[in-house]
Amino acid sequence: MKMLKRIAIGVVGVGVLAYLAVLGVLYLFQRDFQYDRSGRMFELSETLLTNAELVNIPSADGSTVTGWYAPPGPGKPVILYFRGNAQSFSREHERYEQFVQDGYGFLAFDYRGFPGSPGEVTEENILADALAVYDWLAAKDFPILLWGRSLGSGPATYVASQRDADALLLETPFISAVAVAADRYGFLPVGFLMADQYPVEQWIKVVEEPVFVAHGTGDTTINVGHGKRVYELAPVKAGLWIEPGADHSGLWERGLWGRAKAFFGRR
Known part of the structure; x- marks a missing residue:
């Protein structure tokens, strides 16, 4: 014994x-x-964005972030695009090509620590970069539409809570990054471990812009319940699209751009 x-x-x-x-x-x-910081930044010459330019935007602590910018057509707004977690913003150039084709301007960029922008990736740096990019774009005096995808739903919502844009579109958002981690690793005390938590559920409560949320029921990266909860908390609700069976990367192919244009057109 x-x-x-x-x-x-x-x-x-x-x-x-x-x-x-x-x-x-x-x-x-x-x-x-x-964070997935792998991959490379594409060259503009590899895309159909003939009217876009490479821009380097000053951020906090003397840092800079790198992105692509194209002005809008007459009477059109600019989409400030907050990319997701994987690789460089430039890999989604087909989206930006569609924006430009339909007359919208756009600005997309890499947060510090991702392929196009040197530096350390932290929540603090990402939020500082997001505000710096918004302020740079606001100086051009075009209407600004915020679009946050996945990880980008964090800085997009934060910017909307701190600045005055015309609209906020959130694609596969989370209520917080720590809540996503808890969904996957419920046996670990992630709330105590995680430094970068992105409390979207707090920021969204003070957002005054109209909010449109898109999510798919087949999303295994960020459960659709996150998108529904974010929309519930939005003070100015302008649309919730839940696409049956769509996974984390499937909304664009299921017609997200058409719904986004309809939302933006009401602004």
Whole structure:
């Protein structure tokens, strides 16, 4: 019996040590798990964006962020696009090509730490970059439409809570990044571990712009319940589109741009 007790204690001890080791690794390397900074930034010459230009926008602490900008056609607004988590903003150039084809201007960029913009990726830096880019664009005196996709729903909502834009579109948003982590790793104390939590559920409550939310029921990256909750919290509700079966990257192919144009056209 004593031997069995010792073995049981040893097994429990090993389990505790293994659990603590997992917590330590996740804490130390959390941003490597949270952000996908792989890939490269495309050249404009690889796209159909013949009227766009490469821009370097000053941000906090003397840093700069790199993006693409194209002015709008007569009487049209500019879409300020906050990209998702994966690789460079430039990989979504087909979206920007469609914006321009329909007369909209756009500004899209890489947050610090992603392929096009040097620096350290943190929530603080991403939010500072988002405000700096908005302010740079606002100086051009065009109407501004905010579009936040996935991770970008965080800085897009934050900017809307701090600045005056014409509309806010959120594609596959989360109520917070820590809530997404809790969905996946409920056995871990992610609320204590995560440094970059993006509390969209707090920011959205003070957003005065009209809000349109799009999400898919087949999204296994950010559960559709997040999008529904964000929309519930929006003070100015302007549309909720829940597409049956659409996954995290499937809304564009399911007609998101058409719905976005209808939303923007009401502004």
